[in-house]
Amino acid sequence: MTLGAIVADAATQQKQLVVYAPTETDLADRLAARNVTVDSRAPPATGVEPFIVVRDDSGFLGALSLDDLLAFLEPSRGELDELGALGSGYRAVSELLDDTVFTALDRRQLLATSREIEDRAWRTGTGTLRVGFQSSAAFQQQWPLYRRLAADTDLDVHVYTVDQPMVEDVPASLTFHVEPTPDVGRYWFLLFDGGDDDRACALVAEQRTDDSYRGVWTYDASLVNRAFDLLAGSSP
Amino acid sequence: MNLDDQATAGAEAIDLSGVVPDSDVLYNALARTERRRMLYALLEQPETTLDALTDVLAGWEATESGAVGPVRWDRLNANLVHTHLPILADADLVEYDRDTGEVSLADLSDPVREQIAFARRYEQLPRANEE
Numbered sequence: 001m002t003l004g005a006i007v008a009d010a011a012t013q014q015k016q017l018v019v020y021a022p023t024e025t026d027l028a029d030r031l032a033a034r035n036v037t038v039d040s041r042a043p044p045a046t047g048v049e050p051f052i053v054v055r056d057d058s059g060f061l062g063a064l065s066l067d068d069l070l071a072f073l074e075p076s077r078g079e080l081d082e083l084g085a086l087g088s089g090y091r092a093v094s095e096l097l098d099d100t101v102f103t104a105l106d107r108r109q110l111l112a113t114s115r116e117i118e119d120r121a122w123r124t125g126t127g128t129l130r131v132g133f134q135s136s137a138a139f140q141q142q143w144p145l146y147r148r149l150a151a152d153t154d155l156d157v158h159v160y161t162v163d164q165p166m167v168e169d170v171p172a173s174l175t176f177h178v179e180p181t182p183d184v185g186r187y188w189f190l191l192f193d194g195g196d197d198d199r200a201c202a203l204v205a206e207q208r209t210d211d212s213y214r215g216v217w218t219y220d221a222s223l224v225n226r227a228f229d230l231l232a233g234s235s236p
Numbered sequence: 237m238n239l240d241d242q243a244t245a246g247a248e249a250i251d252l253s254g255v256v257p258d259s260d261v262l263y264n265a266l267a268r269t270e271r272r273r274m275l276y277a278l279l280e281q282p283e284t285t286l287d288a289l290t291d292v293l294a295g296w297e298a299t300e301s302g303a304v305g306p307v308r309w310d311r312l313n314a315n316l317v318h319t320h321l322p323i324l325a326d327a328d329l330v331e332y333d334r335d336t337g338e339v340s341l342a343d344l345s346d347p348v349r350e351q352i353a354f355a356r357r358y359e360q361l362p363r364a365n366e367e
Contacts, residue, residue, distance in 0.1 A: 020295055044292045045276035047360045051295035060287075063295040064303040096303070 003187050006227050010216040011035065014087060019067060021050035023147020030073055030093070033168045054096050062096040073109075106211050107118065110188055113203050113217055117190045118149065125153040130231060132160040132184045134207065139165050150174035160184045181230070188213060191227050200224035254345035256328060259325045262348065265327040266355055270312075271320045275352050278341040286337040290316060 020043050028038040031070065044183050050066035063150055122131045129149065131188045133139035138144075139161050150157040150171040159165075159176045170176070183189075185216050194200035202224040205215030218224060257265070266272055270293060278284065279293045290313040294304040297312075321339065324330040329348070331340050344352075 018291070020292070041281055044273065044280055044296060045356050047356075048296055049299035051299050053291045053295050055291075060291065060294070060306055060309045062303055062305050063291065063298040063309075065299045068298075068303065 003183050003227060003230050004206060005230055006202075006204055006218075006223055007206065007214065007216045009223065009226070010070070010218060014118045016055045018053045018055070019050065020048075020052070020065065025050070027052075027066075027069070034189060061230045063080065064096065066211065105205065105213050105215070107213075109211060110203070110205055112192055114188075117192055117201050117203055117217075118145065120199065121155055121192045121195070122149060122153060124195040124197040124199065125155065125191075126197075127157045128158065128191075129193075130158040130160070130189075130191045130228070132187055132189040134162070134185055134188060136161055136163050136165050140167075143167050146174065147171060165212075188215070189227070189231075191224060191231065193224065193228065194221065251346045254343045255328045255348060256345045257329065257348070261327045262329075262351065265324055265329055266351065268320065270315065271324055272352070272355050272359075274316070274320060274324065274339075275329065275341075276356055278339070279349070279352060282341040284339050286313065286316060286321070286332070286339055289339060 013035065017027065017031065017038045018037050019027055019038060019040045021040065022043050024040065031038055050057065051063060052066055052069055053063045054061045055180075118129075121127065131146070132144070139159065143165070146157060146159060147167075147169070149155055150173045157174045158177060159174065162178075164178050165176060177184075187204055189202070189204045191202045191204075192200060198221070199219070200221045201217070201219045203215065203217040205213035208214050213218060216223075266275070273293055273296055274289055277288075277289060281288075290309060293312050293316070294309050297308075298304045321330065321332045325332045329344065331341055331342060
């Protein structure tokens with residue numbers, strides 16, 4: 001059993017996006033890497049901003065402006081304190097597209113999703129955050145942020161790396177797991193149990209090529225719990 | 237002077253074929269944003285469904301006040317079923333099949349179509365209290 005099992009779980013779910021816009025959009029291309037279909041319709045009247053409606057087999061999931069969706073697909077990179085600028089629109093879309101299996105996302109998009117989960121953990125300030133870094137270089141870049149996450153909040157932070165990170169002044173609430181399971185090198189993952197806020201979320205992405213990943217992110221608490229269990233089960 | 241007199245007295249004849257509701261009925265039908273938006277959407281897409289109309293109203297709302305979720309959609313859907321569709325149907329502007337959820341635009345007369353189109357243009361006028 002590995003983290004990959006939750007990717008398989010989520011792969012069975014597909015969402016439908018309907019775009020209401022006066023002109024053809026390139027959304028179908030831009031969302032081609034995800035487990036969604038895209039249909040286009042004419043706007044309901046003149047002067048209405050383009051919007052999208054998201055459905056799955058159970059019915060309506062959400063509606064939002066095309067601008068909000070585009071902002072989500074091309075997020076600006078931000079530091080922890082600037083993440084609020086991404087706004088509620090960003091969060092709304094990431095929740096709309098939760099349990100979304102993606103077949104090809106690049107590092108930049110995964111970074112933005114990671115920032116979203118870190119930001120959520122930061123704002124919640126309690127709970128457990130387990131994060132896997134595929135290389136110590138990747139962790140080294142994020143070390144200042146993770147030190148703050150552990151030192152400035154009541155979060156219990158666990159960092160999984162393939163080798164010993166070269167860091168000092170490690171806060172007591174940050175635990176390193178340096179005896180890696182095969183999962184640590186293979187997956188880019190962040191699991192947050194939601195803490196007091198009970199808003200769990202997880203990203204699990206398996207590297208396919210140098211800059212291409214396949215995986216899932218989810219706000220489904222049961223799926224997140226399963227990821228925690230899978231990680232614990234695959235630990236030595 | 238009624239519209240028929242105008243038609244004979246004016247330079248241009250007004251085509252009154254199609255639905256011509258009583259004025260109070262027509263303007264009551266147009267009195268609410270939800271009903272106007274349904275009519276605009278039906279002019280664009282004359283054959284649709286209750287759920288598709290609810291999607292449109294939810295999406296339109298999302299462009300004004302941010303993302304709309306399922307709870308709000310359910311409320312919009314219920315409002316259409318219990319309030320707005322019956323008013324539009326009683327005005328003979330739309331036909332609504334409760335069993336199938338199908339909604340279609342009636343054969344509207346030209347003055348009614350123009351009135352609906354005017355309402356949309358009016359809504360789009362720049363207002364001093366906006367921005």
